[in-house]
Amino acid sequence: MFFLTAADSDLRHDWTLAEAQALFALPFNDLLYRAHSVYRRHFDPNSVQISTLLSIKTGACPEDCAYCPQSARYHTGLKAEKLMHVEDVVAQARRAHAGGATRFCMGAAYRSPKDKDLDHIIDMVKAVRALGMETCATLGMLTPPQAQRLADAGLDYYNHNIDTSEEFYTEIISTRCFQDRLDTLEAVRAAGMRVCCGGIIGMGESLTDRAKMLHTLASLPEHPESVPINQLVRVPGTPLDHAAPVDPLDFVRVIAVARVLMPRSHVRLSAGRAQMSDELQALAFFAGANSIFYGDKLLTTENPEQDHDRQLLARLGIHAEPQAGVTARRAAADALHAQSRAAT
Numbered sequence: 001m002f003f004l005t006a007a008d009s010d011l012r013h014d015w016t017l018a019e020a021q022a023l024f025a026l027p028f029n030d031l032l033y034r035a036h037s038v039y040r041r042h043f044d045p046n047s048v049q050i051s052t053l054l055s056i057k058t059g060a061c062p063e064d065c066a067y068c069p070q071s072a073r074y075h076t077g078l079k080a081e082k083l084m085h086v087e088d089v090v091a092q093a094r095r096a097h098a099g100g101a102t103r104f105c106m107g108a109a110y111r112s113p114k115d116k117d118l119d120h121i122i123d124m125v126k127a128v129r130a131l132g133m134e135t136c137a138t139l140g141m142l143t144p145p146q147a148q149r150l151a152d153a154g155l156d157y158y159n160h161n162i163d164t165s166e167e168f169y170t171e172i173i174s175t176r177c178f179q180d181r182l183d184t185l186e187a188v189r190a191a192g193m194r195v196c197c198g199g200i201i202g203m204g205e206s207l208t209d210r211a212k213m214l215h216t217l218a219s220l221p222e223h224p225e226s227v228p229i230n231q232l233v234r235v236p237g238t239p240l241d242h243a244a245p246v247d248p249l250d251f252v253r254v255i256a257v258a259r260v261l262m263p264r265s266h267v268r269l270s271a272g273r274a275q276m277s278d279e280l281q282a283l284a285f286f287a288g289a290n291s292i293f294y295g296d297k298l299l300t301t302e303n304p305e306q307d308h309d310r311q312l313l314a315r316l317g318i319h320a321e322p323q324a325g326v327t328a329r330r331a332a333a334d335a336l337h338a339q340s341r342a343a344t
C-alpha cells in the first residue's frame, strides 16, 4: 500500500494562478501559519543556506534593465571593470568560505557571455569548486552549447531571474523578452545544472504581477532549486530610483507564497536586506526564507555588515547550513549528471 504524506502532497506543479492569488489574499496570520507549516515539513526551520556574491565583470552592460546600476545607459557613477583574473576570484572565494559561505555566486554584467570569456569563467568555476564550495554563476543569456560547457566544468547552479510577470516585463526591459529568459532556463536544465531563478519586488508591479511571477516559477517542469526574492535596491541614476517603497508586510507575503508554491526550494531573502529591519528579516525567515547573501557587498550595492548578520542569526537561533549537507547535495547532483551524460 502506498500512502501519500502531507509533505508529498505539498509538492505540486499544477498550481493555478487563482490559487496563487488566493494565497496572497489570505489574512496575514493564516498565510504565515500555512507557509511556516509547509516549511517545517521540508526543512530544518533554524538553518539557512549562505551564499556570497562577487561581481567578476562590472558595468557597461548593453541591456536596459530599469532597475540595474550596471546598464551602460544610465549614469549611476559606477566604475566599469573588466573580467577579473582567476586568482583574484579564487582568493575572494576562499575568504567567503572561511567566513562561513558554502556557495559562491559569480555575477557578470553581460547580455550573454562571449565564448572566450567563458573559457576564463570555466577556470574560475573549476578552481572555486575545488575549494569545496557550491558554484553559481549569472552571466546573462546562454546558448545550449554554452550551458553544456558550464555544466561539464562542474557549475552547480545558474542564476537567471525572470524578475516579474511576463506582462510587466516589457515595462522594465526592452532589450530582451520574457521568452528569452525561459529559453535560457530550459538550456540550463537540459545541460543538467540546478536552477536559481526569482525576481524583484518594488518596481511598481501589481499584486497580480507578483502572483503571476511566482506562478510562472512554480509551473516550470521542475521548480528552481533556489528562488531569490529581491527587494528593489533603488539606485540613483536608474529609471526606478524613485519607485514607491514596498510595504514590508507585502514583501513577507511574497516570501510566504513562494514557500507554499515551491516547498522544496531554497527561498532566498536576497537583495534589499540592508534596507530591512531585523524584525522584518525575522518574519521573512519565519515565512520560509532559508537562504541569504552574506558579505558586505551584493554585486555593486551594499549588503548588511557580516558582524550584524552573525548577531542577527545568533539572536534568532538560526545556524548556517552545515558543509556536510552541501557535500551530500553535490554528490547526489553529480551522480545524476554522470548518469545523464552516460545516457547521451
Ligand code: SAM
Residues within 6 Å of the ligand: 067, 068, 069, 070, 107, 108, 109, 110, 111, 138, 139, 140, 141, 159, 160, 161, 163, 199, 200, 230, 231, 232, 233, 234, 235, 271, 272, 299
Ligand atoms: N546580467 C545578468 C542577468 O541580467 O541575468 C546577470 C547579472 S544581473 C545583475 C542579476 C540579477 O540581479 C537581475 O536579474 C536582477 O534580478 C538583480 N538585480 C539587479 N539590480 C538590482 C537592483 N537594483 N535591485 C534588486 N535586484 C537587482
Ligand code: DTB
Residues within 6 Å of the ligand: 053, 069, 105, 107, 138, 159, 161, 198, 199, 228, 229, 230, 233, 270, 271, 298, 299, 300, 301, 302
Ligand atoms: C539575485 O537574484 N540577486 C543577486 C544575484 N541574484 C545575482 C544580485 C542582486 C544585485 C543587486 C544590485 C547590485 O548589487 O548591483
Ligand code: SF4
Residues within 6 Å of the ligand: 061, 062, 063, 064, 065, 068, 069, 070, 071, 108, 109, 110, 111, 140
Ligand atoms: Fe545587464 Fe544583468 Fe544589469 Fe540587465 S540586470 S543591465 S542584463 S547586468
